[in-house]
Structures are given as C-alpha cells and as structure tokens.
Amino acid sequence: MTVVLETINLAKRFTGIIATNDVSLRIEKGARHALIGPNGAGKTTLINLLTGVMKPSGGRILLDGEDISDVPTHKRVRLGIVRTFQINQLFGDLTPLETIGLAVSERRGQGLDWWRIVGSRPDLVSESVGILERFHLTDVIEERTAVLPYGKQRLLEIAVAIACRPRVLLLDEPAAGVPEDERHEILSAVAALPDDVTVLLIEHDMDIVFSFADRISVLVNGALFVEGTPEEVARDARVKAVYLGEEPVDA
Amino acid sequence: MLTILFDGIAYGMLLFVLASGLAVTLGLMNFVNLAHGSFAMAGGYITVVLVNWLGFPFFASLPLAFAASAVIGFIFERTLYVHVYRKPHLDQVLFTIGLVFMSVAALDYVMGSSQVFVQVPDYLQGQFNFFGVGIGRYRLLIIVICGLLTIALQFILAGTRFGSRLRAAVDDSRVARGLGINVNRIFAFTFAFGSGLAGLGGALGVEILGLDPTFPLKFMIYFLIVVTVGGTSSITGPFLASLLLGISDVAGKYYVPTLGSFVIYTIMIVVLIWRPQGLFSRASSR
Amino acid sequence: MIPPRPTILAATEWLSARARWHPLEFVFWIVAFAAIWLMPERHLILTEIAWLALFALSLDLILGYAGIISLGHAAFFGFGGYIAALLAKYEIVNEPVLALLIAGVGAMALGFVTSFLVLRGSDLTRLMVTLGVALLLRELANRYGWLTGGADGLQGAIIQPLFGTFRFDMFGHTGYAYSVTVLFILFLIARRLVNSPFGLSLMSVKGNPLRSSAIGISVDARLVAIYTIAAGYAGIAGALLAQTTAFASLEMFSFDRSADLLLVLIIGGAGYLYGGMIGAIIFKVMQDYLSALTPQYWPFWIGLVLVVIVLVGRDRITTWTTPFRRLAARLDWRAARRAAAASNEGQKP
Numbered sequence: 001m002t003v004v005l006e007t008i009n010l011a012k013r014f015t016g017i018i019a020t021n022d023v024s025l026r027i028e029k030g031a032r033h034a035l036i037g038p039n040g041a042g043k044t045t046l047i048n049l050l051t052g053v054m055k056p057s058g059g060r061i062l063l064d065g066e067d068i069s070d071v072p073t074h075k076r077v078r079l080g081i082v083r084t085f086q087i088n089q090l091f092g093d094l095t096p097l098e099t100i101g102l103a104v105s106e107r108r109g110q111g112l113d114w115w116r117i118v119g120s121r122p123d124l125v126s127e128s129v130g131i132l133e134r135f136h137l138t139d140v141i142e143e144r145t146a147v148l149p150y151g152k153q154r155l156l157e158i159a160v161a162i163a164c165r166p167r168v169l170l171l172d173e174p175a176a177g178v179p180e181d182e183r184h185e186i187l188s189a190v191a192a193l194p195d196d197v198t199v200l201l202i203e204h205d206m207d208i209v210f211s212f213a214d215r216i217s218v219l220v221n222g223a224l225f226v227e228g229t230p231e232e233v234a235r236d237a238r239v240k241a242v243y244l245g246e247e248p249v250d251a
Numbered sequence: 252m253l254t255i256l257f258d259g260i261a262y263g264m265l266l267f268v269l270a271s272g273l274a275v276t277l278g279l280m281n282f283v284n285l286a287h288g289s290f291a292m293a294g295g296y297i298t299v300v301l302v303n304w305l306g307f308p309f310f311a312s313l314p315l316a317f318a319a320s321a322v323i324g325f326i327f328e329r330t331l332y333v334h335v336y337r338k339p340h341l342d343q344v345l346f347t348i349g350l351v352f353m354s355v356a357a358l359d360y361v362m363g364s365s366q367v368f369v370q371v372p373d374y375l376q377g378q379f380n381f382f383g384v385g386i387g388r389y390r391l392l393i394i395v396i397c398g399l400l401t402i403a404l405q406f407i408l409a410g411t412r413f414g415s416r417l418r419a420a421v422d423d424s425r426v427a428r429g430l431g432i433n434v435n436r437i438f439a440f441t442f443a444f445g446s447g448l449a450g451l452g453g454a455l456g457v458e459i460l461g462l463d464p465t466f467p468l469k470f471m472i473y474f475l476i477v478v479t480v481g482g483t484s485s486i487t488g489p490f491l492a493s494l495l496l497g498i499s500d501v502a503g504k505y506y507v508p509t510l511g512s513f514v515i516y517t518i519m520i521v522v523l524i525w526r527p528q529g530l531f532s533r534a535s536s537r
Numbered sequence: 538m539i540p541p542r543p544t545i546l547a548a549t550e551w552l553s554a555r556a557r558w559h560p561l562e563f564v565f566w567i568v569a570f571a572a573i574w575l576m577p578e579r580h581l582i583l584t585e586i587a588w589l590a591l592f593a594l595s596l597d598l599i600l601g602y603a604g605i606i607s608l609g610h611a612a613f614f615g616f617g618g619y620i621a622a623l624l625a626k627y628e629i630v631n632e633p634v635l636a637l638l639i640a641g642v643g644a645m646a647l648g649f650v651t652s653f654l655v656l657r658g659s660d661l662t663r664l665m666v667t668l669g670v671a672l673l674l675r676e677l678a679n680r681y682g683w684l685t686g687g688a689d690g691l692q693g694a695i696i697q698p699l700f701g702t703f704r705f706d707m708f709g710h711t712g713y714a715y716s717v718t719v720l721f722i723l724f725l726i727a728r729r730l731v732n733s734p735f736g737l738s739l740m741s742v743k744g745n746p747l748r749s750s751a752i753g754i755s756v757d758a759r760l761v762a763i764y765t766i767a768a769g770y771a772g773i774a775g776a777l778l779a780q781t782t783a784f785a786s787l788e789m790f791s792f793d794r795s796a797d798l799l800l801v802l803i804i805g806g807a808g809y810l811y812g813g814m815i816g817a818i819i820f821k822v823m824q825d826y827l828s829a830l831t832p833q834y835w836p837f838w839i840g841l842v843l844v845v846i847v848l849v850g851r852d853r854i855t856t857w858t859t860p861f862r863r864l865a866a867r868l869d870w871r872a873a874r875r876a877a878a879a880s881n882e883g884q885k886p
Contacts, residue, residue: 119552
C-alpha cells in the first residue's frame with residue numbers, strides 16, 4: 001500500500017502547552033483510519049495542522065511525498081485534503097443547494113466566474129443535486145441552512161466536504177451531538193463514502209470507531225501513544241488504562 | 252525642543268483623560284462608542300457657560316463639568332446604550348454616529364457654530380522659564396491634574412474591590428457574571444465615570460484644543476487612536492499611547508508642518524496592521 | 538442520455554429565479570429614464586440621487602455582500618472625483634466618458650492597494666483603517682494645494698461636451714441623462730456579479746470565512762477583488778459628481794460623507810441591489826425638504842434617523858417593505874406561471 005498523507009515529527013506549541021508533540025503519522029491510500037484519544041489529547045489541533053488552519057511549530061506534513069507544510073488552507077483543499085468540523089461551520093443564510101453548488105463550482109475553478117448566472121450550468125446543478133440526493137437532503141434544498149434540523153446540518157457538513165471531491169477526508173466527530181434516532185443516517189452516510197477516498201476519522205464513540213476503522217491511532221497528551229489494527233488496539237492494556245483514567249505503567 | 256516635549260506631554264495627558272473612559276467601555280463591553288467625544292464636548296460647554304456667563308471661578312467649574320457629564324453619560328447609558336450592547340458592531344457604529352451628529356447640531360443650535368474660549372485666571376496664563384525650558388503655566392496645571400487623575404485611576408483599578416471586579420469583567424464578562432459580579436451595574440458606573448472624565452478633559456481642553464460644535468468629530472480619530480494603539484487590557488497602554496500621540500502630533504506639526512496630521516494617521520495605520528491588538532497590549536493567545 | 542430528473546429541473550429553476558428580472562425592476566428603470574423627458578425641472582436633484590445611488594451601491598458590494606464595515610468609503614469617491622476634475626482642468630482628457638473611466642480605474646488601483654489593509658482584524662480595526670485612509674487622502678489633497686486647490690476646492694475645471702456634442706448645461710439635463718445611464722450600466726454589471734458564482738462565494742465569505750477556506754476559497758483574494766471593484770464604483774460616483782458640478786472639494790473625502798453613505802444604505806436596506814437606490818431617493822428628498830427648513834441643523838435629523846433605526850432594529854425597519862414585496866410577488870405573473878409548471882413537472886411519475 002502507498003502512503004498518501006504523512007506527518008514527520010509534527011509539533012504544535014502554544015504558550016505553556018504542547019498540543020501536538022512529535023507526531024509521525026502515516027495514512028495509507030484508501031484507509032479507514034481512526035484517531036482516538038481522551039479529551040484534550042490534541043485531536044482537533046492535529047486536524048487544524050493537517051488542513052493548514054494552524055501553522056506547525058515544528059515538523060513536516062507530506063501529501064504523496066510532497067511537503068505541503070507551508071501551503072495555505074484553500075490550496076490544500078484543491079490538493080484533496082478536505083475536512084468536516086466538529087461544530088457545524090455552515091453558511092446559515094445559504095440553502096443546501098447553494099452551499100453544495102458553491103463547493104462544486106469552486107472545485108471546478110469556476111469561483112471567479114462573475115458573469116455567468118448561478119444555475120446556468122446544467123452539469124453543475126445535476127452534480128450538486130446528485131450529492132444532495134446521496135445525503136438525503138433533497139427535501140430541504142431550498143431552505144435556509146440555519147433553520148434546518150441539527151441532523152440535516154450534520155449531513156450537510158459531510159456533503160459539503162464530499163462536493164470538494166476529497167482524496168483525504170478528515171471527519172471530526174461526524175455524529176457529535178446528533179440525537180439517537182438521526183444517528184444511523186449519518187453513520188450510513190459515513191459508511192457509504194467511496195472506497196478511493198482515504199478517511200481519517202476522529203471519534204469518541206468506540207462503537208463507531210470499531211465498526212468503521214481498519215486502523216486506529218491513539219493520541220494521548222498530544223503524542224502518538226499506540227497504533228495498530230482495531231484488534232491490537234482493543235487488546236492493548238495501556239489503551240484501556242488511559243481510557244479508564246489511569247496513568248499507563250510504562251509511559 | 253524641550254518645550255515641545257513638554258507641550259506634547261501636556262497634550263498627551265489631556266488626551267488620556269479624554270479617552271480613558273472609552274478604553275474601559277470598549278474593553279468591557281466590546282462596544283464601539285464613537286460618541287465619546289460628545290460627552291467631552293458637554294463638559295467643555297458646561298465650563299464655558301459656568302465661567303463666562305455665570306461667573307463661576309474656573310477651578311470650581313471643573314468638578315461641576317465632571318459631575319454633569321457623568322450624569323449625562325449615566326442617563327444616556329441607562330436609557331439608550333443598554334439597548335445596543337448586544338447588537339452587531341455595524342449597529343453600534345450607526346447608533347453612536349447618530350448621537351454625534353445630533354449633539355453637533357444641537358450645540359450648534361444652542362451655542363452657535365463659532366469657536367468659544369474660556370476665561371482662565373490670570374495666574375494661569377503665560378509661561379515661565381525653568382532652566383531654559385519655556386513652561387506654560389496652564390499646561391503645567393494640566394499635567395499636574397491629569398497626572399494625579401492617572402495615579403488615582405491606577406489606584407482604583409489596582410487597589411480597590413471595585414477595580415478588581417472591573418478587571419475581572421473586562422477579562423471575561425461571562426465568567427465574571429458567573430462569579431456573581433453585576434457586570435451591568437459595573438458597566439453603568441464605569442460608563443458614567445468615563446463620561447465624567449471625558450467631560451473634565453473637555454473642560455480642561457477648551458483653552459488649548461479650542462471648542463466648537465464639531466469637537467466630537469474632530470477628535471474622534473484621536474480617541475480611537477489612543478484605544479486601538481494602546482489596547483484595552485490595561486490603562487498603562489492607553490496612557491503610553493496618549494503620550495506618544497500627543498508628543499508626535501505636537502512635534503510633527505512643529506517640525507514638519509507641511510505634513511500636518513499625515514504623520515499620526517500613517518502611524519495609526521501601520522500600528523493597526525502590525526499589531527491589531529494594540530502596541531502596548533499583552534500578546535494575545537489567539 | 539439520462540432524462541433530467543424533476544429535482545434537477547426544480548433546482549435549476551430555483552437557482553436562476555433570483556437572477557430573473559422582476560416586473561417592478563422594469564418599472565423602476567423605465568421611470569428613471571423617463572424622468573429625462575418628464576421631469577426636466579428636477580434634473581439637478583435627480584443627478585445627485587443618481588451618483589449617490591451609485592456610491593451606495595458600491596458600499597453595498599463590500600458591506601452588504603462581503604461584510605466589510607467601512608467608515609472611509611469617501612476615500613475612493615473623493616479620489617475619483619479629483620481625478621476627473623484634474624483631467625478636465627488641465628485639459629489632459631477632454632472626453633468626459635474617457636475621464637470617467639480613468640477615474641474609475643484610478644480608484645480601483647487605490648482600492649486594490651488599500652484592500653490589503655482591511656483583510657485582517659476586527660470590525661473596529663477595519664473602521665479605523667478605512668477612516669484613516671480617507672483622512673490621509675484628505676490631508677494630502679489639502680497639502681498639495683498647488684495641484685488640488687487645497688481648502689478652496691478645485692475650481693476652474695471646464696467639462697467638455699459629452700462625445701463632443703452634448704454640453705453640460707446649468708439645469709443638469711445632460712448631467713442627469715449621463716448619470717442615470719452610467720448608473721444603469723454599472724448596475725447591470727453589479728447585478729450579474731452578485732448573481733454569479735463569484736457573488737455567491739462573497740456571501741459565503743461573509744457568512745463563514747473558516748468554512749469558505751475549507752471548501753477551497755481563497756478568502757483574502759475574494760475580499761481584495763470585491764474591495765477593488767467597489768472602490769472603482771465609488772470612484773466613478775465621485776467622478777460623476779465632479780463632472781456634473783465641474784468642481785471637486787476636500788469635503789468629498791470627509792467623514793460625514795462616509796457616515797451619510799452608511800445611512801443611505803441602511804435606510805434602503807443592505808444586501809440587495811436596490812437598497813442603495815431606494816435609500817438615495819429617500820435621503821435626498823429628505824435632505825431637500827429638511828435642509829430647506831434649517832440647512833445648518835440637517836445633521837441633527839440624520840443623527841436622529843440613525844439612532845431611531847438602530848433602536849427600532851434594522852430588520853424591523855425594512856419590514857415596512859413587506860406589503861410592497863407581497864404586492865410585488867403577486868405582480869410577478871411570470872414567476873407564478875413557472876412555479877406552477879415546475880410543480881406539475883414534479884408530480885409526473
């Protein structure tokens with residue numbers, strides 16, 4: 001297997017806190033990789049580093065072997081690193097149709113097109129509608145995003161990311177805060193992601209992690225603690241210790 | 252040369268007294284009060300009326316200017332400003348610009364549009380020579396009064412219970428509320444006090460800044476420079492910024508009069524771009 | 538080939554509906570142009586409304602669509618105005634239309650350079666920076682009096698006839714026809730722009746810059762672009778004023794002008810293209826009436842309107858238009874017919 005996204009000794013220090021400590025992570029093409037760890041382990045910081053929202057204090061990030069550490073966020077999206085947010089970051093005044101249409105037109109590099117009227121490219125509209133259908137959003141495409149039910153907004157979070165046609169998709173707790181009865185809709189959407197998309201999933205819910213991931217990395221205090229297949233991680237006594245709140249014996 | 256420095260310091264300290272209330276309200280409620288200068292103008296005109304028309308002694312008029320501006324500030328805060336705190340910045344800007352325009356036109360109506368002066372006692376006029384430095388008596392008075400005020404302010408903020416509550420509220424008003432601090436009351440009081448200080452500054456400033464109904468517009472940019480360059484996390488920041496502004500404005504106009512206010516506007520823009528949090532504020536963790 | 542599904546039809550219909558011309562828009566522009574012949578005695582104030590509307594449209598592009606607060610939009614207005622007046626005074630460019638374009642391009646250049654100053658920072662920093670830029674320019678125009686006429690304003694410019702034929706007369710007949718035509722052309726361009734993918738991306742940047750960059754939008758580049766365009770619009774508005782009055786003054790850069798402009802836009806409503814136009818009409822009519830009573834105290838009424846608008850709430854202020862909008866919706870028979878067609882389409886198996 002080939003490595004698509006890799007970090008080498010990645011570090012992020014805030015004043016007095018080390019949020020990411022010497023993380024060297026390799027994510028293989030097509031993987032379903034989960035990143036777990038207790039609260040405050042630095043998972044979201046790691047995503048912010050990978051997407052370029054934050055600048056690393058040290059180390060490098062490679063995509064297909066190319067150093068992208070200094071590439072700004074929006075260019076990383078064009079290169080194929082796309083994320084969702086743990087707390088919805090949507091355009092409240094736009095409708096799902098406009099949101100997805102916007103993401104598609106940006107991906108095609110038509111975002112600076114200021115003369116053509118929105119909706120005048122049939123292929124763009126049909127692609128957008130196709131994505132909305134996949135995420136069961138067709139019944140609300142003309143409503144303002146801000147008034148949608150929370151579960152629909154979570155679906156839209158993922159749909160927007162998919163519209164960017166990611167090569168590596170970073171899912172930051174996709175099911176966070178979703179009521180139990182709407183949960184399966186999100187999970188089936190996550191499970192139905194195309195095989196050629198590499199997924200890095202951040203999740204607290206162990207059921208989701210173990211049903212989804214083929215590889216798991218455990219992050220503790222900003223550092224990589226254990227990495228392996230779900231079976232290996234499940235058996236690992238140190239991981240259990242961390243989750244039960246005890247200090248691991250040999251760490 | 253030293254005279255210019257002296258004049259600049261006097262000017263800067265006056266600006267500090269004028270603008271310090273704005274720094275606190277901005278820091279406390281994240282409220283953009285462009286109408287701060289209107290309260291200063293109120294203090295100035297009250298002094299003019301008291302001294303020139305009613306024959307009050309100059310020194311007796313100063314505390315009255317303070318008190319009257321504070322009362323006006325308090326009334327405005329309770330009746331009008333409270334409704335605008337939670338609105339977006341655009342609304343705050345529109346609202347306070349509206350107040351500025353109204354105050355400008357209203358004073359024009361009542362007092363006329365020409366510049367007014369206040370009769371300062373004879374013993375405060377003129378200069379004396381101190382080791383070769385020309386010292387304006389009136390400017391010396393300003394430095395003394397403003398200096399004492401600054402020390403008093405520093406003491407109130409650092410040494411009293413009210414001060415510590417105020418600082419807590421500035422740092423994080425949500426947490427402060429959670430601790431049972433009545434942030435609204437603190438804000439009303441601070442707003443009134445800040446308006447009073449502005450009024451006092453306005454009263455002191457009539458003699459050297461001049462006073463006419465467009466005062467709030469003319470000095471709006473100066474107040475904003477003080478708070479943005481100084482930051483709002485302490486009063487030392489605005490204090491240093493005021494001194495810097497006062498000295499550079501006086502020196503700039505003396506040495507390179509052709510450039511006028513060009514120098515300070517440029518400095519302001521550069522500082523805002525370079526350190527958006529203010530030149531003297533603590534480094535933000537964001 | 539797969540036949541288009543009803544949802545796609547409905548989606549296309551819905552997306553393009555916004556950009557379609559509403560019957561009232563035709564009415565608006567027909568009235569505006571008809572005034573050239575029907576209201577000759579009002580051409581002076583109509584000309585002022587036209588350039589003010591253009592200026593407000595410019596502010597709307599950055600404030601209403603991209604969310605940038607500016608207290609110094611007069612910087613571009615004054616800059617364009619001085620360029621036009623200087624070109625005429627020194628007889629560098631004699632054709633007004635060409636001079637107008639040059640003024641617009643000049644203001645765009647200034648907008649481009651200063652746009653980098655408003656990229657970062659809070660609303661307060663943006664306020665200060667924009668205000669500072671306008672004050673700087675005013676100070677410059679004041680200092681270089683040998684060129685600009687300083688505090689007395691730039692006098693003695695003679696505007697040559699339009700296309701060499703139409704003279705600018707003292708009743709403003711040519712001026713109004715000229716201004717309203719320029720306004721209409723620039724409005725058409727703005728209308729395309731806000732209804733394009735680019736316009737949509739501006740709204741996304743205003744709504745959530747973090748997510749915008751997460752879908753691959755370069756937030757900074759978009760803001761630079763719209764700020765530059767808006768500056769060009771403001772410069773052309775200023776040039777229209779300078780050309781129709783053959784005069785440019787320091788007052789064109791003033792804070793009051795930027796503040797009045799905010800009021801104009803707020804009265805009409807920000808974030809839709811007719812807001813600035815409607816605001817300009819109301820503002821000028823109000824000004825005409827109130828300043829005839831007491832010219833000196835006119836700012837008091839501006840201030841009062843601003844305070845009342847904020848206290849009542851901007852959203853609630855624009856609800857006065859709701860009955861009109863309902864009426865407008867009923868008037869839009871074509872849209873109704875299309876909606877019916879689309880729903881029929883959807884019901885077919």
